[in-house]
Amino acid sequence: MTNKDLADVIFPHITKTVADYEAMYPQRNLKEGACVTRFAPSPTGFMHLGGFFQAIIDKLIVQNRDGIFYLRNEDTDQKREVEGATDLIMSTLNHYDILPNEYQFKEKIVGNYGPYIQSERKEIYQTFIKHFIEIGRAYPCFATKEELEELRSAQEKIKARTGYYGRYARYRNLPIEEAIKKIEAGESYVIRFKSMGDFEKKFKFMDEVRGLLYLPENDEDFVIMKSEGGLPTYHFAHLVDDVLMRTTHVVRGEEWLSSVPKHVELFETFGYPIPKYIHTPLIVKKEENSVRKLSKRKDPEATMQYYEENGYPKEAVIEYLMTIINSNYEQWHTENPDKKFLDFQFDPKKMSATGGALFDMDKLNNISKNSISKMTKEELLEESYAWASKYNEQLKEIIDQDRNYYRAILNIERESSKPRKDITTYSDILNNIWYMYDDLFEKEETYEFMKITDKEEIKKITKTYMDKYFSVEDDKETWFAKIKSLCDALGYASNMKEYKQNPEAYKGNVTDISTVLRVALTKKAQTPDLYEIMQILGKDKMIERFEKLS
RNA sequence: GGCCAGUUGGUGAAGUGGCUUAACACACUGCCCUUUCACGGCAGCAUUCACGAGUUCGAAUCUCGUACUGGUCACCA
Numbered sequence: 001m002t003n004k005d006l007a008d009v010i011f012p013h014i015t016k017t018v019a020d021y022e023a024m025y026p027q028r029n030l031k032e033g034a035c036v037t038r039f040a041p042s043p044t045g046f047m048h049l050g051g052f053f054q055a056i057i058d059k060l061i062v063q064n065r066d067g068i069f070y071l072r073n074e075d076t077d078q079k080r081e082v083e084g085a086t087d088l089i090m091s092t093l094n095h096y097d098i099l100p101n102e103y104q105f106k107e108k109i110v111g112n113y114g115p116y117i118q119s120e121r122k123e124i125y126q127t128f129i130k131h132f133i134e135i136g137r138a139y140p141c142f143a144t145k146e147e148l149e150e151l152r153s154a155q156e157k158i159k160a161r162t163g164y165y166g167r168y169a170r171y172r173n174l175p176i177e178e179a180i181k182k183i184e185a186g187e188s189y190v191i192r193f194k195s196m197g198d199f200e201k202k203f204k205f206m207d208e209v210r211g212l213l214y215l216p217e218n219d220e221d222f223v224i225m226k227s228e229g230g231l232p233t234y235h236f237a238h239l240v241d242d243v244l245m246r247t248t249h250v251v252r253g254e255e256w257l258s259s260v261p262k263h264v265e266l267f268e269t270f271g272y273p274i275p276k277y278i279h280t281p282l283i284v285k286k287e288e289n290s291v292r293k294l295s296k297r298k299d300p301e302a303t304m305q306y307y308e309e310n311g312y313p314k315e316a317v318i319e320y321l322m323t324i325i326n327s328n329y330e331q332w333h334t335e336n337p338d339k340k341f342l343d344f345q346f347d348p349k350k351m352s353a354t355g356g357a358l359f360d361m362d363k364l365n366n367i368s369k370n371s372i373s374k375m376t377k378e379e380l381l382e383e384s385y386a387w388a389s390k391y392n393e394q395l396k397e398i399i400d401q402d403r404n405y406y407r408a409i410l411n412i413e414r415e416s417s418k419p420r421k422d423i424t425t426y427s428d429i430l431n432n433i434w435y436m437y438d439d440l441f442e443k444e445e446t447y448e449f450m451k452i453t454d455k456e457e458i459k460k461i462t463k464t465y466m467d468k469y470f471s472v473e474d475d476k477e478t479w480f481a482k483i484k485s486l487c488d489a490l491g492y493a494s495n496m497k498e499y500k501q502n503p504e505a506y507k508g509n510v511t512d513i514s515t516v517l518r519v520a521l522t523k524k525a526q527t528p529d530l531y532e533i534m535q536i537l538g539k540d541k542m543i544e545r546f547e548k549l550s
Numbered sequence: 551g552g553c554c555a556g557u558u559g560g561u562g563a564a565g566u567g568g569c570u571u572a573a574c575a576c577a578c579u580g581c582c583c584u585u586u587c588a589c590g591g592c593a594g595c596a597u598u599c600a601c602g603a604g605u606u607c608g609a610a611u612c613u614c615g616u617a618c619u620g621g622u623c624a625c626c627a
Contacts, residue, residue: 160552360577
């Protein structure tokens with residue numbers, strides 16, 4: 001009995017060879033220096049911020065060098081699989097313009113290196129596993145859960161390193177005859193890799209972010225194929241897929257760093273070149289006195305859905321993540337305002353290796369605010385309308401009522417060198433403009449009058465203003481000159497310096513008068529430019545609102 | 551506990567032996583501008599790079615030790 005017999009008993013249906021697959025998926029014909037990257041999420045029904053972060057890097061590496069960025073669906077854990085997960089991933093990548101070059105989606109395969117769904121690659125994995133068994137580098141293991149738990153507690157008791165390795169690898173040297181007998185008797189088993197490594201020895205490993213590392217060799221006989229379903233574990237799928245799909249750069253979270261010895265031994269056993277690894281910092285959150293990974297259960301901001309729903313412009317989300325990816329990005333972007341994020345030259349060496357970047361909502365909000373302030377009125381109209389159509393019916397209705405009116409409101413103090421920055425997200429817009437709409441204006445009950453609260457005085461100010469000083473034709477200078485005249489006429493100081501020198505001589509100053517007009521028209525003490533608001537409101541509406549006060 | 555990584559202001563960080571009396575951005579504070587707010591401008595915010603020792607004429611930058619933080623040790627990825 002030989003290993004070959006064992007392999008045939010386990011995989012009687014596998015007829016192809018490793019060489020067949022190597023031929024089917026030949027070396028890619030790429031330009032000099034072009035890279036192949038992948039985004040390989042497991043379909044859990046969420047698009048995690050951390051995964052998205054990696055997808056940006058994947059895209060960045062490939063961009064401008066005619067490389068290939070592909071999406072691979074890692075669905076080997078059927079227990080966790082969620083229906084429609086790929087839809088969500090694709091739509092998120094699409095929303096942010098980082099679509100892959102190759103993918104498999106809705107029965108459609110784009111690219112010659114598929115299938116890109118792991119559960120459809122079972123035969124391929126099994127071919128490789130079969131080969132491993134034949135060459136004596138993999139074997140069936142019949143250890144039960146209980147057996148493994150016992151092993152673990154025994155190891156803990158004598159303070160040995162836990163795990164299935166060396167002399168603890170109970171089924172490693174099981175005679176082939178016995179193994180076959182057990183299999184034929186229908187016993188449950190997994191396939192384990194037979195490691196030849198020595199934990200006491202170190203090897204050199206080049207991490208693209210951290211530089212040269214010395215890691216201990218792997219000596220664990222880890223599982224490469226699960227008992228149910230015959231699907232591989234991550235480690236083995238990583239080997240097979242990234243070899244056959246000809247991946248050159250693996251971008252993944254730094255939680256994988258400690259599995260590197262396993263992967264290196266796997267690649268070396270086959271004699272395949274090891275891809276370059278970019279282990280990215282995790283995005284973490286502060287809690288009490290510790291930090292932890294963003295969790296989709298506890299932190300809504302951990303999923304990409306959050307940013308879409310709350311109306312963050314996509315450029316803002318990208319820009320924020322870019323500042324974490326390479327902190328010189330912000331500077332680069334201010335120096336190259338017309339370039340897109342994909343033009344940026346990503347350098348893994350410049351990425352922080354600090355083991356965790358604290359998620360900073362303040363920073364994101366600031367970026368978002370700036371990004372909205374730079375939009376033209378037309379852009380903001382389109383973007384906010386698209387957002388409202390999905391997430392805010394009230395805003396959508398308002399826009400539908402009168403697009404021109406809405407556009408005019410958005411344009412207040414916009415499209416200038418120093419635009420306003422008071423809208424953080426699209427979901428913020430309504431809070432900032434409601435008073436321009438009669439029904440919303442009616443609903444608000446309180447007027448935020450400040451210094452002048454006397455009804456008669458307010459009435460006098462508004463009436464005098466409308467009767468003698470207001471004209472729609474005035475430009476801004478004339479308009480303000482008239483406000484000043486109004487001040488003078490009613491005993492308020494039009495000149496702030498004079499007022500400050502002798503406040504007793506006046507009833508108040510131009511600020512007080514402006515505030516009265518502002519609050520009377522908007523109910524709010526703080527609004528954008530009053531002149532523009534009056535222009536948009538128009539004379540009739542102004543009179544109407546002033547009269548409501550009596 | 552073993553192994554691995556990391557440790558520069560409240561936050562993201564620049565920095566790779568002298569150009570650093572530690573960049574930039576966010577946050578915060580104060581002042582100025584101003585019809586309110588937002589914007590903008592100016593200034594302040596780490597005498598010091600976790601701590602200790604060593605190498606060196608010279609260290610945030612190199613070496614060692616300690617402490618702390620994080621990751622990992624699954625038939626999850």
